[in-house]
Amino acid sequence: xxxxxxxxxxxxxxxxxxxxxxxxxxxxxxxxxxxxxxxxxxxxxxxxxxxxxxxxxxxxxxxxxxxxxxxxxxxxxxxxxxxxxxxxxxxxxxxxxxxxxxxxxxxxxxxxxxxxxxxxxxxxxxxxxxxxxxxxxxxxxxxxxxxxxxxxxxxxxxxxxxxxxxxxxxxxxxxxxxxxxxxxxxxxxxxxxxxxxxxxxxxxxxxxxxxxxxxxxxxxxxxxxxxxxxxxxxxxxxxxxxxxxxxxxxxxxxxxxxxxxxxxxxxxxxxxxxxxxxxxxxxxxxxxxxxxxxxxxxxxxxxxxxxxxxxxxxxxxxxxxxxxxxxxxxxxxxxxxxxxxxxxxxxxxxxxxxxxxxxxxxxxx
Numbered sequence: 324x325x326x327x328x329x330x331x332x333x334x335x336x337x338x339x340x341x342x343x344x345x346x347x348x349x350x351x352x353x354x355x356x357x358x359x360x361x362x363x364x365x366x367x368x369x370x371x372x373x374x375x376x377x378x379x380x381x382x383x384x385x386x387x388x389x390x391x392x393x394x395x396x397x398x399x400x401x402x403x404x405x406x407x408x409x410x411x412x413x414x415x416x417x418x419x420x421x422x423x424x425x426x427x428x429x430x431x432x433x434x435x436x437x438x439x440x441x442x443x444x445x446x447x448x449x450x451x452x453x454x455x456x457x458x459x460x461x462x463x464x465x466x467x468x469x470x471x472x473x474x475x476x477x478x479x480x481x482x483x484x485x486x487x488x489x490x491x492x493x494x495x496x497x498x499x500x501x502x503x504x505x506x507x508x509x510x511x512x513x514x515x516x517x518x519x520x521x522x523x524x525x526x527x528x529x530x531x532x533x534x535x536x537x538x539x540x541x542x543x544x545x546x547x548x549x550x551x552x553x554x555x556x557x558x559x560x561x562x563x564x565x566x567x568x569x570x571x572x573x574x575x576x577x578x579x580x581x582x583x584x585x586x587x588x589x590x591x592x593x594x595x596x597x598x599x600x601x602x603x604x605x606x607x608x609x610x611x612x613x614x615x616x617x618x619x620x621x622x623x624x625x626x627x628x629x630x631x632x633x634x635x636x637x638x639x640x641x642x643x644x645x646x647x648x649x650x651x652x653x654x655x656x657x658x659x660x661x662x663x664x665x666x667x668x669x670x671x672x673x674x675x676x677x678x679x680x681x682x683x684x685x686x687x688x
Contacts, residue, residue, distance in 0.1 A: 339369045352376065402487075404445050405438040410485075411477050420544075420567060423600065428473055442481070447495040450474070454496075464499035471498055507641045508648060509537075513634055516618065520610035528596045529606045531583045536639070538580045540646035540664045542567060543603055543639055549595045556581055563665070572665055607639045647672070 331343040338352040342362065348369040350361045359376060363369040412429045416422045432438055437445060437453040450471070457467050475493035482489055514537065522530045532546060539546075545563045553562040559576040566572060576584070590597035615634035622629050643664075650660045657669065666672040 338373050402442050404440055404442050405433050407442050407481055447492045450492050465501055468499045509645045516614040517610050520613040524606045528598050532596050535583050536642040537646050538577055540643050547596050550593050574663055611637050
């Protein structure tokens, strides 16, 4: 492929120009997408090099592959990590159940200096600098680990699926620990106080969702996808489809759960709860803050000391912890509890089950 001569250079032959010094010659051409730019003292040397490169590209498949690889490397050096993250978010993330969460993490990553680096320069040192920044911002080890695993998945996809010659720097570092599993359960009176405040929400679906979460141990996403046609009120069962584990399972419904579902208004799309995850998160956190504020005010007026941690450090997912523990406290066996909660292994189920030692002591006698 012919290349235009540079300014102040005169074209002598195809792909050969006389340089501005008037004595040397430049060969400029593109083969297999790779740019070639070499300088020679004589026209004869320039011709020989040009013709050899053309012949090698035509007759030697290996030479052409080398040039193509050089071009791919050159292109990859101009692609920033942010470009790869955007592509990953558009093409890979939508195939995952965690699409919303992963997209949020990607957008957050894009705000850090590491995202502005050319992808091939994102090495071990660059990742360590990002980790230092995250820790200065008080990221937990578990949260940081999730972002690093996201980056690792991105680099593996770029290497194996997108044909990029790029290393995975995450393999060269020690990942932070998973962190200590949460043991937060509702304290006496917290349920009632939160429910009181969540009933002030503009959404009529948040209060029953809150109550059903504690009654069924369902995940937030499972409840938000639950269809009315998948609920059998007579048999007191519900079918949960496309769960986090990829399975479909049937769960039993208590009398209270049936009562909650019966009282729900019907929605156009057939879901029991036609709201989105952000509404649940924001509504729950708002209710907890209001409940805490009211509790503090009551204690101050009554001259009582605040109970440490009361109505603090609560997440909606903690309701699943609470519900699972209550299931065991009702006397369910391990297998019975697992069929309700959907946990696959004892170790997974144990993370959500924090029984009160005093209750166990009473059972022992």
